[in-house]
Amino acid sequence: MINYDYRDRQTYPYAEKHRDLLIVSEILKEPASIESFDGYRDVNLALADLQIIIARELPDWRAALSSVKGIYLITDPENGKSYVGKADGISGFWGRFCQYANSIHGMNRGLISRIEDIGAEPALNWRITILEVVDLYADNDTVNMRESFWKNVLMTRAPFGYNLN
Template sequence: MGGARYLLAFAQYYPYGPQYFMFGGAFEVAEIKPDRLDDHGYDLTPLPLHEEYIKRLIVKLERPIGRTPYLRHYVGLQESLTPEVYELAPDVKLGTFPGYQNVRLRHHELQRIIAGDEPSWKDALSSVKGVYVITDLSNGRLYVGSASGEANGLWQRWSGYAHLKNLTGGNRELELIREDLGDSHIVGNFQYSILEIFDPKTRADIILARESFWKNALDSRAHGMNWN
């Protein structure tokens, strides 16, 4: 540890990009004596210092130079790079799962839930298939979709939307919006809610029929983002 007495831990927060890091806590460093070649040379003891910021604070570093941005070692951080406080989340877990009828997630919240494997959300969304609606808050247009065949239900389907290298879940209608307006439009304006849930054993054709019903009820083909 280079003789350091304390360590601040940060982990790369891949949903945002290679230059973003999430705070993982403060630790006291104690060297282990005598040295052993087959073991680590120090112990870390968690400290209460700034523990309220664990998994809430995200810092941004200048974009690294080189072809392997995910594998690098920073030396003299305060001298060579300028950390920027990028985000301080109001709540690590965004609260426990509020019930299927109360889900209303902005894209950055969906990212955090999926990336963090938030237990109550993962358990709830993995336990059901369903019909959902995506709202473009910039114009009120709707996209109705369904999780009808995924093994892990809504969790698996929404995991696609949460990944910054996808964002559209493979939906061609949303992909055209992404190509036209860019990733930032989706991240900044899309909101995700659940319209109807089903037991995991429900046949796909039944769920698809309900998806079609909701497209008609919300008129998302003529005035929304659905094509069929």
């Protein structure tokens, strides 16, 4: 949040001319708002934003993520390594993403090890995206096969990524 007592008549001031007068009054812990759910193909969130969505139980996100299973990708922007996971429970992506919102690592050994190295705060910058959506009633064998496919394609198994299996 920036404070600035602007009194000139010019509608669009040039920031360069006023930057020394701008006062940072507050740094928000959370973004002022989270965009509404815009489709599975457009899910690309920082884990910090995912925590906000889960904590606020945003209805559009909850409805969409609860209605399907599938495969997701978590990427560490610091080193480019990734983790492929599956959401195969009865509450779909929502249930699985709740685990990440609460623990950051989702009980994955590779991610736990990384957090032990860098700490929890940098891990909130990890990106999570949905790779593939599967019907909520699809059998778990199908989901397991698709997860394995994505691990192979994206080479997320150690030492290239955080998947340890």
